[in-house]
Every structure is written in C-alpha cells, then in structure tokens.
Amino acid sequence: MGTEFDLILKKYKQGKREDLIPMLQEIQEQLGYLSEEAIVNVGSYLGLSTTKIYGLATFYDRFRFIPSGRIHISVCNGTSCYINGSQSVINKISEEINVQPGLTTRDGNFSCEIVSCMGGCHNGPVINVNGEYHTFVKASQLPELIKKLMYIIEND
Ligand code: FES
Numbered sequence: 001m002g003t004e005f006d007l008i009l010k011k012y013k014q015g016k017r018e019d020l021i022p023m024l025q026e027i028q029e030q031l032g033y034l035s036e037e038a039i040v041n042v043g044s045y046l047g048l049s050t051t052k053i054y055g056l057a058t059f060y061d062r063f064r065f066i067p068s069g070r071i072h073i074s075v076c077n078g079t080s081c082y083i084n085g086s087q088s089v090i091n092k093i094s095e096e097i098n099v100q101p102g103l104t105t106r107d108g109n110f111s112c113e114i115v116s117c118m119g120g121c122h123n124g125p126v127i128n129v130n131g132e133y134h135t136f137v138k139a140s141q142l143p144e145l146i147k148k149l150m151y152i153i154e155n156d
Helices: 003-010 017-031 036-046 050-059 079-083 086-097 139-154
Strands: 071-076 110-115 127-129 132-134
Touching: 003 017, 003 036, 017 036, 017 050, 036 050, 071 086, 071 139, 079 086, 086 110, 086 139
Parallel strands: 071 110
Antiparallel strands: 071 127, 127 132
C-alpha cells in the first residue's frame, strides 16, 4: 500500500482497537472504498483479525468494499423515504443501470448503494448522485436521469 495509506495508519496508535472505525472512515475517504489490502493492513496494525474487521465494518452501512462507479448513486431507504416510495426508486435504478444495490457495473460506469437517512426526510424519496441531491424522486423520472448521466460519461 502506498505512502498515503501508511500516513493514515501512523496517525493512530498501534494496537488501539477503539480507533478502528475512524481509521476505516479515513481510508474510505481516501480510497473511495475499503480494499482487501486496506483491511489486512489495518488488521495487522491494530492486532485484529480480518474477519472481525469485516464483521464490524459491515454493521455500518457507510462502508463500501468495492470501488464506486464513475457515477455513484446513493438511495435513501430510511423510514420516511420508504413510506414515500423509495423501494420503487431502488428497483428502477437497478433496472436502468443493470446492477444490484451495493455493486458496481462491469464497465465501472455506475454503482448504487442504499443508505438509511440523508437528513432530508420531508423531501423524500431522496437520492444523491455524485454528491448532488435529488429530492421527491419518482421512479418514472429515472430513465431520463440515467440517460443524461450516460451522456455525461460518454462525453467526459
Ligand atoms: S428517511 Fe430519507 S432522508 Fe431521511
């Protein structure tokens, strides 16, 4: 792993297991996801098994274990968004980009994940596309949105 990754590790005390989550967060911010190599390195630095780290990290829905696509879509499925139809939004996105939530398309163009709440509960369903929020999203709007995003990727 490169120097940047070593620099993150060195900010934390070796063997201090309470730092696991902040370390993982920082690595994810830098790499965009938690690679297997990152997990192994963190494990040996803190003296934790990789199984234990995966177990803890998967408990938090904010961690990703595969690289995001060029376009990353987070869909809120918190209570309020769920009541307002987020499930149909999730289904439609999966259908349009042809990949299940939590995965990245083979061409690396799109990835999608389900998150629990984005703090915009009165404006749901809410989705976030590469950092940009879309509110009151309807499944019927998604084919057009995905088409626009495809156009952006192709002309990038
Ligand atoms: S439940 Fe979706 S933004 Fe809060």
